[in-house]
Amino acid sequence: MSADEYAPIFVISVAAELAEMHPQTLRQYDRLGLVSPSRAPGRSRRYSQHDVNLLREVQRLSQSGVSLEGIKRILELENQVAALQAKVRELGDQLKERGDAARIFAAGLAGDVVSLNRGERPRARSQAVVVWHPHRKI
Template identity: 80%
Template sequence: MAIEFDFDQPIFVISVAAQLAEMHPQTLRQYDRLGIVSPSRAPGKSRRYSQRDINVLREVQRLSHEGVSLEGIKRILQLENQVAALQRRVTELSEELDRRPRSLESRIFAAGTAGDVVSLARGKRPRARSQAVVVWRPRNSE
């Protein structure tokens, strides 16, 4: 019988999390204050860490040992989260595109620098000197 483990389930109290991450509990409190790792809160306001939080703490420790400042670590983690979110969004959009009816495959879209997306008629181009990116899928792409 396989047991599924939810990496996002906040189950570890601060002392256990500190032990698993090989850090002092006060260090975890400091990281929480700085917003580097933000654990969940139990009803009594005590911190609860997930396995994902423990993994992040280990990454923070590794980066710190390599000489990266806490502000640098915070920025790296923010950028990694942003990249992961963007990758999930690309996957969602790709799946949505795959579910679209075939008649839409011949349509052309332009995306402007502000992130707006417009459908273009076949043979039309975005406004002159636009920095738009044109995206299309060839009819015989499969």
């Protein structure tokens, strides 16, 4: 998704029309934390194309019988997956930069992922070490 898709350009009436919803529904979804539009001076909501797409997804899930609480959880999980995929890409890029030497990772104390060189041990005893074999199927 491009940066332009995150630009807060639509007022609530336009976003509601684009998402084929009533403006009050958008306000409710904002209160529930399903969609969080930007705020312009004066506290008016401004929606991006990404927000409109998200509203359409919420509507699709709702029409499929998923509760609003269920939709919120689905969106949270999708955000977590996206963050994990970004981390995997980042680690893959690090591997490409460092070559074959960086194929061992440890879980940091804060839950982060730390790459180790071969023969290097984690600093804290509570860290788990995982050896990554890029060509081996799990």
